[in-house]
Amino acid sequence: MDIFRVRGNGPLKGTIAISGAKNAALPIFAATLLTEEPCIIDNVPNLSDVRSMLDILGRLGASVTQESPHRWRIEAKKIGHTAPYELVRKMRASVCLLGPLVARCRRAEVSIPGGCVIGPRPIDLHIKGLRKLGCAVEIENGYVNVDASKLSGGPIFLGGRHGSTVTGTANILMAAVLAPGETRLEGAACEPEIVDLCIMLKKMGAQIEGVGSPELIIQGVAKLSGCEHSVVPDRIEAGTFLAAAAITRGDVTITGIPPRLLGAFLDKCEEAGLPFELTENSIRVLPYEGNLNPIDIITLPYPGFPTDLQAQMSALMVVTPGLSILTERIYPNRFMHVPELQRMGADMAIEGSSAIIKGGARLSGAPVMASDLRASAALVIAALAAEGTTWIQRIYHLDRGYEDFEARLRALGADIERLSDKDLPKEYWESAEA
Ligand code: EPU
Numbered sequence: 001m002d003i004f005r006v007r008g009n010g011p012l013k014g015t016i017a018i019s020g021a022k023n024a025a026l027p028i029f030a031a032t033l034l035t036e037e038p039c040i041i042d043n044v045p046n047l048s049d050v051r052s053m054l055d056i057l058g059r060l061g062a063s064v065t066q067e068s069p070h071r072w073r074i075e076a077k078k079i080g081h082t083a084p085y086e087l088v089r090k091m092r093a094s095v096c097l098l099g100p101l102v103a104r105c106r107r108a109e110v111s112i113p114g115g116c117v118i119g120p121r122p123i124d125l126h127i128k129g130l131r132k133l134g135c136a137v138e139i140e141n142g143y144v145n146v147d148a149s150k151l152s153g154g155p156i157f158l159g160g161r162h163g164s165t166v167t168g169t170a171n172i173l174m175a176a177v178l179a180p181g182e183t184r185l186e187g188a189a190c191e192p193e194i195v196d197l198c199i200m201l202k203k204m205g206a207q208i209e210g211v212g213s214p215e216l217i218i219q220g221v222a223k224l225s226g227c228e229h230s231v232v233p234d235r236i237e238a239g240t241f242l243a244a245a246a247i248t249r250g251d252v253t254i255t256g257i258p259p260r261l262l263g264a265f266l267d268k269c270e271e272a273g274l275p276f277e278l279t280e281n282s283i284r285v286l287p288y289e290g291n292l293n294p295i296d297i298i299t300l301p302y303p304g305f306p307t308d309l310q311a312q313m314s315a316l317m318v319v320t321p322g323l324s325i326l327t328e329r330i331y332p333n334r335f336m337h338v339p340e341l342q343r344m345g346a347d348m349a350i351e352g353s354s355a356i357i358k359g360g361a362r363l364s365g366a367p368v369m370a371s372d373l374r375a376s377a378a379l380v381i382a383a384l385a386a387e388g389t390t391w392i393q394r395i396y397h398l399d400r401g402y403e404d405f406e407a408r409l410r411a412l413g414a415d416i417e418r419l420s421d422k423d424l425p426k427e428y429w430e431s432a433e434a
Contacts, residue, residue: 001393001394001396001420001421002395002396002399002418002419002420002421003391003392003393003395003418003419003420003421003423003424004380004383004390004391004392004395004406004416004417004418004419005389005390005391005392005416005417005419005423006365006380006383006384006386006389006390006392006414006415006416007365007383007388007389007390007415007416008248008365008383008384008385008386008387008388008415009384009413009414009415010248010413011248011249011250011251011287011413012244012245012248012250012251012252012384012409012412012413012414013250013251013252013412013413014252014253014411014412014413015252015253015254015255016241016252016253016254016255016408016411016412017254017255017256018233018234018237018238018241018254018255018256018257019043019045019070019233019234019237019403020042020043020044020045020070020230020231020232020233020234021045021192021193021196021231021232021233021234021235021236021237022045022047022049022050022234022400022401023093023166023191023193023234023236023308024192024193024196024197024231024232024234025041025044025045025050025053025231026049026050026053026091026093026094026096027093027096027167027170027174027193027197028041028196028197028200028229028231029041029050029053029054029057029072029074030053030096030097030099030100030170030174031100031174031197031200031201031204032057032062032074032076033057033060033062033076033079033097033100033101033104034100034103034104034174034177034178034201034204034224035076035204035223035224035225035226036075036076036077036078037075037225037226038073038074038075038226039073039074039075039204039226039227039228039229040067040071040072040073040226040227040228040229041071041072041073041074041228041229041230041231042070042071042228042229042230042231043070043071043230043231043233044070044071044072044231045070045231045234045403046069046070046403046404047399047400047401047402047403048396048399048400049091049093049400049401052087052090052091052094053091053093053094054072055087056083056087056088056094056097057074057076059087060076060079060080060081060082060083060097061076061077061078061079061080062074062075062076062077062079063075063076063077075226076104079101079104079105080105081101081105081107081108081109082108082109082110083097083101083108083109083110083111084111085111085142085143087111088110088111088112088113089111089113091113091400092113092116092121093167094110094113095110095112095113095123095126095167095171096167096170096171096174097110098110098126098130098144098146098171098175099170099171099172099173099174099175100174100175101146102130102133102135102146102148102151102175103148103151103174103175103176103177103178103179104178105148106147106148106149106151107146107147107148107149108144108145108146108148109143109144109145109146110143110144110146111142111143111144112139112142112143112144116372117336117371117372118331118333118334118336118372119331119332119333119334123144123168124160125158125160125165125168126144126165126167126168126171126172127139127144128156128158129156129158129168129171129172129175129185130146130148130171130172130175132154132155132156133148133151133152133153133154133156133172133175133176133179133183134148134150134151134152134154134179135147135148135150135151135175136148136150148175151175151178151179151180152179152180152181152220153176153179153180153181153182153183153218153219153220154181154183154184155183155184155186156172156183156184156185156186157186157187158172158185158186158187158188159186159187162301162329162330163300163301163329163330164187164188164189164190164214164301165189166189166191166193166194166301168189169185169188169189169194169216170189170194170197172185173185173188173194173197173198173201173208173216173218174197174201176218176220177201177204177206177207177208177218177220177221177224178220178221178222178223178224179218179220180220181219181220182217182218182219182220183216183217183218183220184215184216184217184218185215185216185217185218186214186215187214188210188213188214188215188216189214189301189302190212190213190214190301190302190303191301191302192232192235192261192302193232195211195212195232196231196232198211198212198216199211199229200227200229201224203227203228203229204224204225204226204227205221205223205224205225206218206221206224207219207220207221232261233256233257233258233261234257235257235261235262235265235306236306236308236309236374236401237401237402238254238257238261238262238283239262239265239306239309239312239313240309240312240374240377240381240402241254241408242254242262242265242269242276242283242285243309243312243313243315243316243381244312244380244381244384244409244412244414245285245412246269246274246285246292246316247315247316247319247381247382247384247385248384248385248414249287249288250285250287250412250413251284251285251286251287252284252285252412253282253283253284253285254282254283254284255281255282256281256282257281257282257283258280258281259278259282259283262283263303264300264303264304264305264306265305265306265309265313266278266283268295268297268305268313269285271293271295272292272293272294272295272316272320273288273292273293274288274292275287275288291320291321291360292316292320293320293322294317294320294321294322294323294324294357294359295313295317295324296324296325296326297310297313297324297325297326297327298327298329299326299327299328299329299330300329300330301330304329307328307329307330307331307334308374309374310326310328310334310374311334311337311374311375311377311378312374312377312378312381313326314326314337314338314341314348314355314357314378315337315341315378315379315381315382315385316381317357317359318341318346318347318348318357318359318361318363318382319359319360319361319362319363319382319385320359320360321359321360322359322360323356323357323358323359324356324357324359325354325355325356325357326354326355326357327353327354327355328353328354329353332352332353333353334372334374335350335355336371336372336375337371337374337375337378337379338350338355340368340369340370340371340375340379341378341379341382343366343367343368344363344364344365344366344368344379344382344383344386344390345361345362345363345364345386346361346363346382347359347360347361362387363382363383363385363386363387364386364387364388365383365386365387365388365389365390365391366386366390366391367390367391367393367424367428368390368391368392368393369392369393369394370392370393370394370395370397370398371394371397372397373397373398373400373401373402374401375397376392376394376395376397376398377398377402377405379392380392380398380405380409380416383416384409384414384416391424391425391428393421393424395418406418
């Protein structure tokens with residue numbers, strides 16, 4: 001297994017281009033199943049999750065061709081309706097195949113993905129939405145079985161205890177675009193990745209009003225056509241690089257991303273006193289004297305502060321003197337990074353669904369375990385500011401969502417190497433096996 005060795009190496013400097021968003025690319029690939037015509041998808045990040053999704057599309061019968069490193073052609077002339085456990089278990093997001101299979105095949109059998117380290121990941125709202133669209137849904141032997149022979153539009157409220165659901169909205173939207181009649185979807189997720197999916201569906205001939213709002217009105221059409229679409233830039237990748245720049249007091253410009261996608265994140269950076277400059281399509285973080293200010297964050301659905309940047313922001317607040325409080329409203333237990341940051345010297349505690357940080361710690365390198373995608377990124381960020389060497393294990397989590405992470409950080413001056421766990425110093429071997 002691969003590991004990272006990171007040594008604090010002073011301020012990051014330079015420019016970095018942001019990739020296409022993983023969380024937009026996955027439902028967009030699922031949407032290519034809605035038509036028998038070819039779809040060309042551009043600005044696709046090269047990630048293990050994306051490869052898993054392409055693998056599933058191929059197994060369902062679609063022809064999948066890579067036209068260039070970030071550009072794919074999918075042609076789903078004839079497809080099956082079953083997504084089996086051995087494929088779905090590799091990636092939770094494959095549940096977003098439900099909507100397209102229901103719409104295209106009027107039948108779907110999709111394995112239920114199961115839990116995940118960041119907390120329970122129920123799909124009750126997806127099922128509720130499908131039932132409102134006239135589907136008969138049963139859970140049997142670990143599968144969601146859907147009979148959509150009576151698929152038809154209707155009114156649906158899709159909000160849940162934690163607010164809207166991103167993948168649930170994608171699923172219901174993709175089922176509704178080919179469902180006869182009108183679907184009025186209230187409580188829809190407004191994330192830029194959902195907006196991007198709507199833009200693609202409209203290019204395919206879908207009729208959707210209210211894009212970007214919590215109320216989507218969809219008039220079902222009989223058929224959709226192929227299209228060409230470029231995936232929206234990854235706001236979470238952008239926020240991660242900005243936090244890395246900030247913790248090293250670096251001077252880093254990220255390009256290819258409109259700052260409006262990072263509204264709540266930049267608002268908190270401003271509150272923290274981090275100097276930055278914006279253009280229409282770039283964000284530059286500047287070096288600062290003294291210290292940043294502590295902040296108080298609550299994660300919320302878009303346009304609120306994204307849960308997917310909570311761990312990275314925690315790393316920054318750990319070295320920022322004063323009391324910071326980061327509260328999770330999306331995944332109340334998403335704090336797996338906390339014990340690992342504590343091993344590096346962070347003074348923080350979990351209280352209910354909040355992380356309380358007594359900031360200003362001097363971090364020191366240690367062997368640490370990555371537990372999930374964003375926690376891995378938080379550990380790298382902390383390691384960039386730590387004295388000595390940090391060894392990060394289980395970085396396959398990070399490879400799910402960040403393309404060429406270490407090479408791009410190295411281009412900014414970071415001292416980070418991908419090694420094998422055999423290179424881990426002997427005294428740490430035991431923790432590698434735990
Ligand atoms: N929820 C329900 N019932 C449902 C669906 C969701 O109660 O049927 C709850 C969840 O338990 C959670 C909240 O609603 O508390 C939001 O979940 P949502 O469905 O929006 O999450 P998701 O679609 O499964 C996507 C991203 C996640 C990101 C969340 C929140 C993808 C592939 N994944 O997950 O990304 O954290 O939205 O923004 O789009 C990541 O990239 O690291 C990641 C975990």
